Structures are given as C-alpha cells and as structure tokens.
Amino acid sequence: MSKSQHLREEGNRHFQKGDYVRAEAIYSQALILDPSNPLLYTNRAMSRLRLSLWDSVITDCEACLRLSPDNLKAHYYLSQAHLALRAYPDALDHAYRAHKLSVASQDKSLSNITAQVLKCKKEKWDYEEKRRRRETSGLEQEVLSLLNKEKDQVLQQFEQMSDDSGEREELRKEFDDKIGRVREVFEKAREKEERRREVPEWAVDDITFGFMVDPVITKTGKSYERTAILEHLRRSQTDPLTREPLHPSELRANLDLKQACEEFLEENGWAADW
Amino acid sequence: MAGFATKRLGKELSKINSNSLPPGIELVSADNFEEWFLDIRVLDSNPLYLNQIYRLKFRFSPQYPIEPPEVTFVKLADRPIPIHPHIYSNGIICLDLLGQQGWSPVQNVESVCMSLQSMLTGNSRNERPAGDEEFVRANRLRPKDIDFYYDDNNV
Numbered sequence: 529m530s531k532s533q534h535l536r537e538e539g540n541r542h543f544q545k546g547d548y549v550r551a552e553a554i555y556s557q558a559l560i561l562d563p564s565n566p567l568l569y570t571n572r573a574m575s576r577l578r579l580s581l582w583d584s585v586i587t588d589c590e591a592c593l594r595l596s597p598d599n600l601k602a603h604y605y606l607s608q609a610h611l612a613l614r615a616y617p618d619a620l621d622h623a624y625r626a627h628k629l630s631v632a633s634q635d636k637s638l639s640n641i642t643a644q645v646l647k648c649k650k651e652k653w654d655y656e657e658k659r660r661r662r663e664t665s666g667l668e669q670e671v672l673s674l675l676n677k678e679k680d681q682v683l684q685q686f687e688q689m690s691d692d693s694g695e696r697e698e699l700r701k702e703f704d705d706k707i708g709r710v711r712e713v714f715e716k717a718r719e720k721e722e723r724r725r726e727v728p729e730w731a732v733d734d735i736t737f738g739f740m741v742d743p744v745i746t747k748t749g750k751s752y753e754r755t756a757i758l759e760h761l762r763r764s765q766t767d768p769l770t771r772e773p774l775h776p777s778e779l780r781a782n783l784d785l786k787q788a789c790e791e792f793l794e795e796n797g798w799a800a801d802w
Numbered sequence: 803m804a805g806f807a808t809k810r811l812g813k814e815l816s817k818i819n820s821n822s823l824p825p826g827i828e829l830v831s832a833d834n835f836e837e838w839f840l841d842i843r844v845l846d847s848n849p850l851y852l853n854q855i856y857r858l859k860f861r862f863s864p865q866y867p868i869e870p871p872e873v874t875f876v877k878l879a880d881r882p883i884p885i886h887p888h889i890y891s892n893g894i895i896c897l898d899l900l901g902q903q904g905w906s907p908v909q910n911v912e913s914v915c916m917s918l919q920s921m922l923t924g925n926s927r928n929e930r931p932a933g934d935e936e937f938v939r940a941n942r943l944r945p946k947d948i949d950f951y952y953d954d955n956n957v
Contacts, residue, residue: 639806735867735907736806737813759806759868760907768906 532562539571548578566596573605585609600629604637607644616652623648627742631754639755645741646800653797668714672707679703727799731789735760735768739799740789744779747772751782807866811835814910827915830857837861839876842915844923850885851922857881858918859893860911870905872945873914887927892938894945896931897921902946 535558542551555572562568569592576585586609592602603626610619623645630638679700686696733740733753743751748769758776760768767774793799815832823829823840830839838860844851861872875883875893883889888896898904899917931937941948 735810737810756907763868764903764905766906768908771904771906 530562532558532565532568535561536568536571539575543571543575548575551575552579564595566592566599566602569595570599570601570605573602573609577605577608580612582609582612598629600626600633600635600637603629604641604644607648611644611648611651614651614655616648616655620645620648620652631742634758638758642741642753642755646739649793650797650800653793653800657797664714664717668710671710675703675707675710679707725796725798728792730785731792731799739793740785743782743785743789745782745785746774747778751785754779754781806868807862807864808835810867811862814912818912823912824916826919827912835862838911840911840915841881842919842922844919846923848923848925850925850928854884855881856884856922858915860914867907867910870900870902870909870946871911871914873900873918874945884922885928885930886922886925887929887931888921889930890934890937891930892941894937894941894948896948900945 535554539551539554539558542548542554552572552575555568555575559565559568559572569588573585573588573592576582576588585605589602589606589609592599593606596602603622607619607622607626610616610622623641626641627638627645629635630641682703683696683700686699690696727739731739733743733756734750735752735756738753738756740751740753742754744754744757745751746757746767746769748767750769752768757768757779761774761776765774765776766772811832812835818829818832826843826845828841830841832838840858840860841855842858843855857876857878859874859876863869863871873895875889875895877883877893883891883893890896895918897917899909899914
C-alpha cells in the first residue's frame with residue numbers, strides 16, 4: 529500500500545471518530561504525495577464541511593471535478609457549501625447535477641440528495657421572501673411619510689392665503705382619506721401573502737407525504753417520488769396500489785408533473801418542507 | 803433510511819389533527835413516533851360489537867411506511883379484544899394488509915383503522931381463529947414474523 533493510501537485510511541479513522549481537524553490535516557499530507565487523486569479531495573472536502581470551512585470545500589470540490597467531472601460527492605458537497613454561503617443558483621445547480629448522477633448510478637445517496645434539492649429551493653425562497661417583506665414595509669413607510677409631508681405643506685400654504693376653516697377641514701379630510709387608502713392597499717397585499725397555505729395533493733408523494741422533486745410514474749398512472757418508490761421496490765417489487773409486479777426499470781420520469789411541482793415551488797417556497 | 807418514519811408520521815399526525823378522523827375512529831395518544839394508540843368501534847348494529855370500543859396499538863419501525871406497522875388490539879378493563887375468526891385472544895391480528903406481503907407504503911394509520919373497522923363490521927361469526935388457545939400459549943414471535951396462512955378470504 530502506498531504512503532498516501534496509508535494516510536488516507538488514517539484520515540478516515542480520525543474522521544469516523546469525529547476528529548475533523550486531524551482528519552483534514554492528514555488528508556492534506558496525503559494530497560501532497562498524491563495530488564491527482566479525486567478521492568482525497570472529496571475526503572478533505574467532507575472534513576471541511578464538518579468544520580464549516582465553506583470556501584475551502586469549494587476549492588477542494590472544484591479540484592476534484594477537474595480530475596473527475598462526474599463526481600457525485602463533489603457536486604453534493606459543493607451544493608452544501610454554496611448553500612451555506614447563500615449562493616443559491618450554484619447550490620441548486622450542483623444539487624441537480626448530483627441528483628442526476630445519483631439516479632444514473634443508482635446511488636444510495638439519492639434520498640439525501642433529493643432532500644438537498646428541496647432545501648436549496650426552500651432557503652432561496654425564505655431569503656427572497658424576507659427581502660420582499662423588508663422592501664414592502666420600507667416602501668409603505670416612505671409613501672406614508674411623503675403624503676404626510678405634503679399634507680402639512682398644503683395646509684400651511686392654505687392657512688397663509690385664506691381663513692375659510694370649512695374648506696381647510698375639507699382639505700385635511702381629503703389627505704387623511706388618501707393616507708387611509710394607501711394603508712389599506714398595503715394591508716391587502718400583506719393578507720394575500722399570508723392567505724392559507726395549502727399544498728396541492730398532486731404535488732405530494734403518497735409514500736413519504738413529502739413534496740415531489742423527481743416524480744416517476746408507474747403503469748397504473750400514479751406518480752411517486754423516485755427515491756421513495758425505489759425504496760419500496762427494494763423490499764417488494766409490486767405496485768403499491770395494485771400489488772401487481774413492478775420492476776424499477778418500468779418507472780418513467782413524469783416530466784410534466786415535475787415541471788408543475790417546480791413551478792409551484794417557485795411561487796410557494798414554504799411548501800418545500802411541508 | 804433515517805428520518806423516513808419520523809417525517810411521514812409527523813405529517814400523518816398533522817393531517818389527523820387538522821382534518822380529524824372518520825367516524826368511529828379516534829386518536830388516543832401519539833406521544834412519539836414509535837407507538838400510537840387509537841380507539842375504534844363499528845358504526846352499524848352488529849350484535850357482536852354493539853356498544854363496544856376497542857383499543858389498537860400501532861408500533862412503527864424506523865422504516866415505516868416501507869415496512870408495515872405492527873398493529874394489535876390491547877386489552878384493558880373497558881377495552882376487550884373483539885371476537886373474530888382472524889383475531890387471536892391476545893390481540894394479534896391476522897390480516898394480509900399488515901403482513902410483509904400484503905403491506906403497501908401507500909397505506910397509513912387511518913386506512914389501516916378503516917380496514918379493521920370494516921373487517922369487524924363484515925363479520926358475523928362469533929369465534930376465534932382455529933388453534934387460538936395453543937397459539938396464545940406458544941407464540942413468542944412478533945406479529946410481523948408470524949407466517950399466517952391467509953386461507954379464508956371470505957371472512
């Protein structure tokens with residue numbers, strides 16, 4: 529066994545014990561000896577993920593992908609690091625690539641990667657939602673203060689020119705009405721945002737009860753989340769509804785439903801962790 | 803698959819809490835994601851089960867709903883074990899839906915309760931399964947490991 533292999537195994541041992549600092553240092557030593565081994569990069573990236581060293585995770589994964597462009601783990605870890613850094617488009621892009629590779633290679637990590645895709649969407653939506661709310665409430669304050677300022681100005685000018693208190697009262701009332709209406713409009717917009725949130729049945733997988741990311745359809749016409757139905761088929765190769773024989777190779781991606789789910793999530797990110 | 807059962811049961815629970823269960827089925831306790839208790843009763847006037855309430859115990863493995871839950875009747879002072887040719891007097895139920903072969907992950911707590919409810923409603927035989935005494939005395943297996951012989955589909 530080569531020196532770098534020895535070091536890698538030692539690194540793995542430290543990793544398993546939870547000593548990520550030591551593991552990371554030992555993987556680094558191994559990389560000096562064997563800088564073109566993609567495994568060492570993903571090993572180190574994994575330790576660095578545990579240590580929250582996001583930028584270093586990205587460097588390692590990118591080095592790995594230069595050596596091995598279809599490395600599932602590298603895409604998966606990249607997605608996690610980008611997500612931690614709030615680089616949502618990159619996080620989602622790499623989650624999708626990992627998902628595709630995991631489906632193609634029937635990798636066991638499919639369920640975790642499916643969850644990562646959902647997590648990226650949810651966090652992106654949460655972030656944008658927070659920004660939207662901040663901006664809307666800022667806008668409301670701004671509009672209201674402009675209106676109040678104008679009201680004071682107009683009333684002041686009017687007082688200098690005339691002392692018709694009836695007309696002055698009317699002018700004041702006109703402004704107050706306008707301010708009330710602006711408040712109402714913003715209030716209504718808020719209510720619409722907070723209206724009752726319901727996940728449509730068609731987007732929910734009947735096995736996990738989760739929101740579907742990659743629906744596949746069976747002979748009966750019913751769709752399930754890919755990772756959930758595969759898990760079931762590992763145990764019993766039967767259709768969940770009819771119990772007729774069903775082989776994994778008979779599953780087909782349900783592309784239209786997938787797109788509908790994606791579009792729904794785009795507008796309703798909260799549904800991701802329903 | 804870690805977290806599979808917890809997530810799914812959490813959703814079943816929130817659905818039960820917001821939509822409530824069908825008539826004759828009531829959630830007694832769901833304090834964790836390993837063991838739930840429910841009460842069921844039949845809705846018609848079947849004299850075998852009239853005015854009786856029965857207590858069901860659900861036990862979930864971390865693989866639920868890929869693996870079936872273990873469902874048995876529990877005997878309490880005011881909760882007898884219903885008489886039925888497929889229910890042993892120790893509460894063990896012989897129903898293909900709950901076995902390794904008959905289970906499907908699209909079933910859930912509510913649908914299992916409804917199946918048991920209709921299994922009782924449709925029964926008119928005032929008897930226990932053949933060999934009940936012997937089975938109750940000798941059986942040390944968990945219900946899921948018992949190889950029931952589903953010979954009688956008319957009951």
